[in-house]
Amino acid sequence: MSFLLVQALSGLATAATLFLVSSGLTIVFGVTRIVNFAHGSFYMVGAYAGWSLIERFGGTPAGFWGSVAAAALMMGVLGAAMEIGLLRRLYRSPELFQLLGTFGVVLVVQDLTAWAWGPEDLLGRRAPGLKGSVDILDQPFPLYDLVLIGLGPLVLGLLWLLFNRTRWGTLVRAATQDREMTSALGVDPARLFTGVLFLGCALAGLGGALQVPREAVTLHMDMAIVVEAFVVVVVGGMGSLTGAFLASLLIGQLQAFGILVFPQITLVIVFLFMAVVLVLRPHGLLGRADEAPPTAPAAVTVPLSAGPHAGAWALALLAVLAAAPLVAGDYALILLTEVVILALFAASLHLLIGLGGLVSFGHAAWFGLGAYGSALLVKHLGAPMPLALAGAPLLAGLGALVAGWFCVRRSGLYFAMLTLAFAQIVWSIAFQWYAVTGGDNGILGVWPSAWAAGKAAYYWLTLGLSGGALWLLRRAAFAPFGYALRAGRDSGLRAESVGIDVRRFQWMAFVLAGTAAGLAGGLYAFAKGSVFPTLLAVPQSVDALVMVLMGGIQTVAGPLAGAVAFHLLEAKVMSMTDWWRLALGLIIVALVLVFPKGIVGFLSGFRRRR
Amino acid sequence: MSEPLLTVDGLQAWYGRAHILDGIALTVGRGEVVALMGRNGAGKTTTLKAIMGLVERRAASLRFDGRDLSALPAHRIARLGVGYVPEDRRIFADLTVEENLEVGRQPPRPGAPTWTPEKLFALFPNLAEMRGRRGTRMSGGEQQMLTLARTLMGNPSLLLLDEPSEGLAPLIVKQMADAVRRLKAEGLSVLLSEQSLSFASAVADRACVIETGRLRWTGTMAELLKDDGVRAAYLAV
Numbered sequence: 001m002s003f004l005l006v007q008a009l010s011g012l013a014t015a016a017t018l019f020l021v022s023s024g025l026t027i028v029f030g031v032t033r034i035v036n037f038a039h040g041s042f043y044m045v046g047a048y049a050g051w052s053l054i055e056r057f058g059g060t061p062a063g064f065w066g067s068v069a070a071a072a073l074m075m076g077v078l079g080a081a082m083e084i085g086l087l088r089r090l091y092r093s094p095e096l097f098q099l100l101g102t103f104g105v106v107l108v109v110q111d112l113t114a115w116a117w118g119p120e121d122l123l124g125r126r127a128p129g130l131k132g133s134v135d136i137l138d139q140p141f142p143l144y145d146l147v148l149i150g151l152g153p154l155v156l157g158l159l160w161l162l163f164n165r166t167r168w169g170t171l172v173r174a175a176t177q178d179r180e181m182t183s184a185l186g187v188d189p190a191r192l193f194t195g196v197l198f199l200g201c202a203l204a205g206l207g208g209a210l211q212v213p214r215e216a217v218t219l220h221m222d223m224a225i226v227v228e229a230f231v232v233v234v235v236g237g238m239g240s241l242t243g244a245f246l247a248s249l250l251i252g253q254l255q256a257f258g259i260l261v262f263p264q265i266t267l268v269i270v271f272l273f274m275a276v277v278l279v280l281r282p283h284g285l286l287g288r289a290d291e292a293p294p295t296a297p298a299a300v301t302v303p304l305s306a307g308p309h310a311g312a313w314a315l316a317l318l319a320v321l322a323a324a325p326l327v328a329g330d331y332a333l334i335l336l337t338e339v340v341i342l343a344l345f346a347a348s349l350h351l352l353i354g355l356g357g358l359v360s361f362g363h364a365a366w367f368g369l370g371a372y373g374s375a376l377l378v379k380h381l382g383a384p385m386p387l388a389l390a391g392a393p394l395l396a397g398l399g400a401l402v403a404g405w406f407c408v409r410r411s412g413l414y415f416a417m418l419t420l421a422f423a424q425i426v427w428s429i430a431f432q433w434y435a436v437t438g439g440d441n442g443i444l445g446v447w448p449s450a451w452a453a454g455k456a457a458y459y460w461l462t463l464g465l466s467g468g469a470l471w472l473l474r475r476a477a478f479a480p481f482g483y484a485l486r487a488g489r490d491s492g493l494r495a496e497s498v499g500i501d502v503r504r505f506q507w508m509a510f511v512l513a514g515t516a517a518g519l520a521g522g523l524y525a526f527a528k529g530s531v532f533p534t535l536l537a538v539p540q541s542v543d544a545l546v547m548v549l550m551g552g553i554q555t556v557a558g559p560l561a562g563a564v565a566f567h568l569l570e571a572k573v574m575s576m577t578d579w580w581r582l583a584l585g586l587i588i589v590a591l592v593l594v595f596p597k598g599i600v601g602f603l604s605g606f607r608r609r610r
Numbered sequence: 611m612s613e614p615l616l617t618v619d620g621l622q623a624w625y626g627r628a629h630i631l632d633g634i635a636l637t638v639g640r641g642e643v644v645a646l647m648g649r650n651g652a653g654k655t656t657t658l659k660a661i662m663g664l665v666e667r668r669a670a671s672l673r674f675d676g677r678d679l680s681a682l683p684a685h686r687i688a689r690l691g692v693g694y695v696p697e698d699r700r701i702f703a704d705l706t707v708e709e710n711l712e713v714g715r716q717p718p719r720p721g722a723p724t725w726t727p728e729k730l731f732a733l734f735p736n737l738a739e740m741r742g743r744r745g746t747r748m749s750g751g752e753q754q755m756l757t758l759a760r761t762l763m764g765n766p767s768l769l770l771l772d773e774p775s776e777g778l779a780p781l782i783v784k785q786m787a788d789a790v791r792r793l794k795a796e797g798l799s800v801l802l803s804e805q806s807l808s809f810a811s812a813v814a815d816r817a818c819v820i821e822t823g824r825l826r827w828t829g830t831m832a833e834l835l836k837d838d839g840v841r842a843a844y845l846a847v
Contacts, residue, residue: 167712174702174713181700184662185714186688186764 015252030239040226050209079201107585237287357489362423368536370521396518693766
């Protein structure tokens with residue numbers, strides 16, 4: 001009994017931190033309609049800054065709490081700077097650009113943090129005066145956690161006062177509902193948004209700094225917390241403060257007790273909870289149906305069309321690629337093999353984004369599932385390569401069939417969040433189910449059959465399978481299936497009214513894209529000889545998005561060009577520096593700001609202008 | 611004659627690639643009420659939005675009170691004393707009546723009547739009884755009054771009033787007409803878009819008639835009432 005009580009209390013302490021961070025995320029989303037991927041970065045840097053300040057000044061209670069407050073304020077200033085420098089230019093962009101742009105910030109901040117504080121985990125000092133524990137029904141419970149538990153409702157109360165009892169709060173609530181009308185009444189939206197980013201990021205920083213006495217400060221804090229905060233915000237209803245509070249409490253308890261029952265799959269429980277809530281209450285616990293309309297999908301103004309000689313060009317390209325082993329060395333062949341695989345991966349995502357208008361933030365799930373499918377067949381059943389390769393798209397397609405049923409129920413940002421959640425589920429299974437997947441160590445020794453072991457042979461195999469799959473994807477795009485998908489993208493209601501079952505087509509597209517990505521994953525596993533959980537992780541999904549974006553959303557050839565450019569960049573430029581995250585992050589931000597139409601779109605726009 | 615309060619010349623506006631307005635020109639003098647008339651889809655709402663800076667792409671020569679508006683964002687235009695009352699009301703539904711008014715509040719402006727919530731509650735007694743009520747729980751007529759009152763809190767010298775009588779019960783329409791005349795008496799200038807000739811003739815001094823984004827006719831309200839040809843060509847449904 002007393003044990004359960006203490007467990008519930010520790011769940012409340014977790015919930016308090018979760019609420020601090022997700023309240024900031026939900027406030028920022030409510031007003032700017034931007035899901036700020038970098039929110040977790042402010043939490044992380046808040047913790048690092050808090051650690052430094054507490055090391056120096058945290059010997060006394062006043063010094064400690066002053067350090068925490070200072071760290072929060074610093075994060076607020078940084079958040080305001082990000083609003084002015086980046087977000088302000090993205091308010092009218094499709095959500096894909098907003099998510100990617102802020103993810104670019106995540107990467108940049110990770111490297112800058114590592115540069116400033118070093119890669120080692122940091123242990124902070126305990127809060128002066130709150131070092132001990134109290135006995136609750138004979139069970140010790142940390143005093144500091146009790147303070148945290150009280151802090152959650154206190155912050156909720158203060159935020160309520162701010163939003164309901166001040167002019168600024170009233171203006172923010174007005175802008176949350178109707179930005180344009182608010183500005184037509186003489187309110188400068190830019191200043192309001194800067195202020196909101198200050199507040200939101202300060203809350204994230206506060207949450208981070210308060211963690212210093214509780215746990216080690218690490219470079220992985222950002223992604224862990226931001227994904228959890230996403231879940232809280234989505235479960236609570238995007239933009240709803242009270243919803244975020246409620247969801248934090250529920251998820252805090254879920255984690256506290258989930259770890260007792262299923263210690264291996266706590267992450268899965270949280271994400272399953274989110275998926276179930278979204279299916280039962282699509283707008284979250286306290287979200288409103290009319291609120292938070294999903295913003296427009298990646299705006300496509302130019303209809304997708306094949307050039308007049310597309311078929312001839314494709315055949316010529318295939319011929320050139322097939323002849324490559326005659327001149328290229330081993331290293332170039334390995335690179336080319338990877339490029340071809342990534343092109344298929346990117347093209348499969350492009351099917352969802354370009355044709356379906358469905359921005360998936362978890363496409364790596366299917367790539368990774370394919371890779372793991374092959375690797376598991378080899379490792380546990382001793383399957384030969386052809387069988388294992390066949391299993392890759394099958395497993396990925398099955399996974400996409402299940403996940404797709406949930407995901408296509410929602411569009412826009414919610415779709416992105418749902419796909420992210422499923423990718424995280426699959427990732428956490430690969431990461432935590434040690435006995436089967438090897439966890440962090442991955443699965444090694446996934447080599448091709450003897451006949452395909454040569455670099456050239458495997459390259460040809462990859463080229464053949466990927467080329468075939470690409471051809472099928474292209475056929476689908478220009479078949480009635482593709483037209484129906486595009487109709488659903490451009491106007492779901494109108495498509496429904498002419499008898500197209502939009503959701504069904506989107507589901508089919510999801511499965512098709514997942515299957516194709518799975519094939520790419522299987523090929524990748526044998527190309528590398530090993531698989532690791534990183535293949536399923538968020539950065540891998542983002543890589544695919546960057547490839548699609550680099551190539552341009554409006555073009556068929558875009559994902560291919562994007563894959564080439566991205567992989568060469570990665571292999572040639574980023575491998576030269578230890579700061580590849582910084583480089584990639586800056587590239588992503590530049591891409592989002594400067595080349596919103598991608599390489600192919602930019603070139604064709606350039607050609608048209610001349 | 612002194613410079614009109616608002617001078618619009620060669621107003622062009624686009625939605626995406628669609629060219630909506632093509633060369634609208636009009637003026638609103640100080641203390642004058644001008645009706646912008648035309649059928650559904652003629653471009654009345656777009657004209658008002660374009661003046662307010664709420665259309666993404668526009669080109670025009672826009673002068674208001676001696677200032678050039680053509681490069682200013684909406685909030686700057688509002689702060690110069692242009693009040694915009696949208697056709698679809700756009701009440702902040704989660705905010706109470708008083709909070710809605712608070713959002714519209716701007717500092718007093720010389721040369722324009724100064725409004726307080728109390729003064730507005732006197733003008734719209736219905737609103738006084740529901741100060742603490744949220745926008746979701748108001749009738750269409752009440753919302754229309756609140757929209758107007760909210761904009762007046764910015765102490766504008768020019769009101770852009772989009773279809774004030776649309777979808778309202780006859781009694782409320784009459785109240786709206788009374789309100790507009792009261793505002794004129796207070797010294798406000800008004801540019802209103804209207805489909806209803808009876809409402810326009812009850813409040814306006816002059817009329818501009820537009821059709822498919824172009825200005826077709828302009829003259830006094832009395833002239834419009836006499837000109838059957840113009841009414842049949844551009845206003846009759």
